[in-house]
Amino acid sequence: MDATRLSTIPDLEQVRAALRPAVRGIEPSGRIVVVARPGGVGAGWEADAVARALDGVVRTVGKELRGGATANLVYVEPGVTPGDLASTLGFLLEGRSAFIDGQSWRVAPAQVAAAPLAAAPHDGRIVVVTGAARGIGAAIARTLARDGASIVAVDIPAAGEALADVANEIGGTALQLDITADDAGARIAAHVAARGESIHGIVHNAGITRDKMLVNTDAERWASVLEVNLRAQMRINAVLLDPTTEGGLADGGRIVGVASTSGLAGNKGQSNYAASKAGVAGLVIAMAPDLAARAITVNAVAPGFIETDMTARIPFVQREVFRRSNSLNQGGSPVDVAETIGYLLDPSSQGVTGQVIRVCGQNLVGA
Amino acid sequence: MHHNVVVVGGNRIPFAKAGGPYTQASAHDMLTAALDGLIARTGLSGTRVGEVAAGAVLKHPNDFNLTREAVLSSALAPETPACDLQQACATGLETTMYIANKIALGQLDSGIAGGVDSASDAPITVSDPLRRILLRANAARDLKGRVAALSRIRPAHLAPDAPRVVEPRTGLSMGEHQARTTARWEIAREDQDRLAVASHHALAAAWERGFFDDLVTPYRGVTRDAILRPDTSLERLATLKPVFGGPEGTMTAGNSTALSDGAAAVLLGTEEWAREHHLTPWARVVDAQVAAVDHPGGADLLLAPVGATGRLLARQGLTLDDIDLLEIHEAFAATVLATLKAWEDEDYCRGLGLDGAIGRADRSRINVAGSSLAAGHPFAATGARIVPTLAKLLHERGPGTRGLISVCAAGGQGVVALLEAV
Structure with a gap:
């Protein structure tokens, strides 16, 4: 639904009128996407209220839809062209966005030429994925490779065996590296430079948990999680963003952080983890405007409950509760996170920057 | 016709003591793992490499085509040809030279050399x-x-026959042979222990600084060399009883290599091939020399590389002073020490047909990242462990630096090779 012309409270009736039959008639795993103007662009008080009202409507529709159908809202800034919007609408209308529901994010003008969605949008581009040996990281590497990316798969040396299997499976290269090492960024760049290339995108997926209630969390547990999940990627970004670094991030490149709904909403026993993951969200929002001049986009995804080896260790009853506490009544798959990252890395997603996209099936927490 | 041959990478699995974590792994499994780690690191998945040459000293009859079968199990293109070679403990170095020579002659543009051994899974035959x-x-x-x-x-x-590591012509084990050499060259127990401690400490330091991050891929949950004892000391080694040379012997389990399981592989190519595949050449393979001694006639079994070293240096017009790093395979600590004494011995060297003593080696240039005493010695894998280790060490030191590898082998043989950083 194109709601970009709605600016008054009576206009909202058009939304009710349009969505009522749509919700009733939608097929399983169908999609409702509302495109609207964002608030804060000088359209007036009422228009801003309307912009936010749409968010409330779409979130509610997401909760009312059944059978895997989703509802999402895209705020388009003035000046956005059809080309700028195409990758976002393509993503939301396809199965790739299966676990994204009740969300909104912004698209800014970026002069992307209108063109059909590319079958292999990452063709020939180098993408670095940290924590790629298993779980979500391996799925990210596989999904991006499927869409043409040449993957530099990074993980700690101790995970090298699984890392080698992933790299060989997707025809990428394995780089055994502790991302907290001082020279981690330099070694990633050297690996890429040795191959005569520069980096199109880096996905900071590597992360650890050291869960304890705050009252039992010592300084070591606190620092180690922040070090791996937040500080390491800042140091690596600093090296890769230095224009003098051979094998660094090219202009027009992509940085994707991996946050977590635990970070956005807070989670009992995860004060350190929540700090680091909410920090990732804060970081990408801060970086995006500063890198806009180099056409580098910076975004984050925030996974909710994803079915991985790690979450498989959660006791059954608790796991079942986590699975069902979202609008889609199921856990997400690593590939859901991976597809979202693929959308952000797509060159035609140039207008999407500084956004945090939850991949959580509209989890009850984490808004 | 002559092409520059460069070492562009290497990979091994962590080595482990026989009967340890790799007991259930076959030579085929371990060699495949070593290849897969190398392929992943260098981005060669699905690529047809010129040829793969590897071997094992302890080999099951079913493994007659060990290397080709491992290639088929690996991520390399199935059209990659392979062959098995064997030259006892020098196998991994000899396979390197086989591939390097073919590349130099223009018969290959690239190749992988390797070696594997499982002392855990040694073939047992019927009488x-x-x-x-x-x-x-x-x-x-x-x-x-x-x-x-x-x-x-x-x-x-x-009663089944287990393979014995004895010399068929003398009936003596490798350790017993070395014990004779150790006594003949008057190698003191303390010197041997000191060398063993230095090997452990050097290997541990190399691990600590991340040197092996791009040389080793973990296997079956083992992430570092399992034989390595970073905290070993002279005092601790001094308590061990001699295992070779009788009660008066000086050779112990601490200054002799352990029976080991492991596999290693090294990637070689022309400089053009390396460039095309976006790989950084570490070192050029300059030359190699094989030699043998008459050990049934009483010569020191494990000192065969001495003659090879002298001949290779003479051919290249080099002296020990021109060599920045030395890798002398630590079959036993006493092997290294006897080798160094032999290099300095005018009469011994002339007796080998050399023009004179090879010279005195700077001890600080030897096995700087540890060697077989600390890492372990899966026989055929050792040469393929040393080549990439040395190539990377030389590359770190800068273009033109030279390194010499000396590996002794059963049958009174030795293989020596010269690398130069590019």
């Missing part, structure tokens, strides 16, 4: 008399003949 009876029974034309043949089996025939 000779039993084998003859079984073959006769198999050849019999009828049941009667088969029964007649099988009726000759006696209980004593049923």
Whole structure:
């Protein structure tokens, strides 16, 4: 639904009128996407209220839809062209966005030429994925490779065996590296430079948990999680963003952080983890405007409950509760996170920057 | 016709003591893992490499095509040809030279050399008399003949033969041979222990600084060399009882290599091939020399590389002073120490047909990232462990630096190779 012309409270009736039959008639795993103007662009008080009202409507529709159908809202800034919007609408209308529901994010003008969605949008581009040996990281590497990316798969040396299997499976290269090492960024760049290339995108997926209630969390547990999940990627970004670094991030490149709904909403026993993951969200929002001049986009995804080896260790009853506490009544798959990252890395997603996209099936927490 | 041959990468699995974490792994499994780690690091998945040459010293009859089968199990293109080679403990170095020579001659643009051994999974065979009876029974034309043949089996025939690491012509084990050499060259126990401690400490330091991050891929949950004892000390080694050379012997389990399991591989290519595949050449393979001694006639079995070293240096017009790093395989600590003494011995070297003593080696240039005492010695894998290790060490030191590898082997043989950083 194109709601970009709605600016008054009576206009909202058009939304009710349009969505009522749509919700009733939608097929399983169908999609409702509302495109609207964002608030804060000088359209007036009422228009801003309307912009936010749409968010409330779409979130509610997401909760009312059944059978895997989703509802999402895209705020388009003035000046956005059809080309700028195409990758976002393509993503939301396809199965790739299966676990994204009740969300909104912004698209800014970026002069992307209108063109059909590319079958292999990452063709020939180098993408670095940290924590790629298993779980979500391996799925990210596989999904991006499927869409043409040449993957530099990074993980700690101790995970090298699984890392080698992933790299060989997707025809990428394995780089055994502790991302907290001082020279981690330099070694990633050297690996890429040795191959005569520069980096199109880096996905900071590597992360650890050291869960304890705050009252039992010592300084070591606190620092180690922040070090791996937040500080390491800042140091690596600093090296890769230095224009003098051979094998660094090219202009027009992509940085994707991996946050977590635990970070956005807070989670009992995860004060350190929540700090680091909410920090990732804060970081990408801060970086995006500063890198806009180099056409580098910076975004984050925030996974909710994803079915991985790690979450498989959660006791059954608790796991079942986590699975069902979202609008889609199921856990997400690593590939859901991976597809979202693929959308952000797509060159035609140039207008999407500084956004945090939850991949959580509209989890009850984490808004 | 002559092409520059460069080492562009290497990979091994962590080495481990026989009967340890790799007990259930076959040579095929370990060699495949070493290849897969190398392929992943260098981005060669699905690529047809010129040729793969590897081998094992302890080899099951079923593994007659070990390397080709490992290639088929690996991520390399199945059209990658392979062959098995074997030269005892020098196998991994000899396979390197085989591939390097073919590249130099223009027969290959790239290749992988390697080696693997499982002392845990050593082939056990039936006794000779039993084998003859079984073959006769198999050849019999009828049941009667088969029964007649099988009726000759006696209980004593049923004991299996485990492979023994003894020299067929002397009946002495490698350790016993080295014990004779150790006594002849008057190598003190304390010097051996000191060298063993230095090897452990050097290997541990190399691990600590991340040197092996791009040389080793973990395997079966083992992430570092399992034999390595970073905290070993002279005091601790001094408490060990001698295992070779009788009660007066100086060789212990601490200054002798352990029976080991492991696999290693090294990637070689022309400089053009390396460039095309976006790989950084570490070092050029300059030259190699093989030599043998008359150990049945009493020569020091494990000092065969001395003659090879002298001949190679003479051919290249180099002296020990021109060599920045030395990798002398630590079959035993005493092997290294006796080798160094032999290099300095004018008469011994002339006796090998050299023009004079090879010279005195700067001890600080030897095995700077540890060697077989600390890492372990899966026989055929050792050469393929050393080549990439040295190539990377030389590359770190800068273009033009040279390194020499000396590996002794059963049968009174030795292989020596020269690398130069590019």
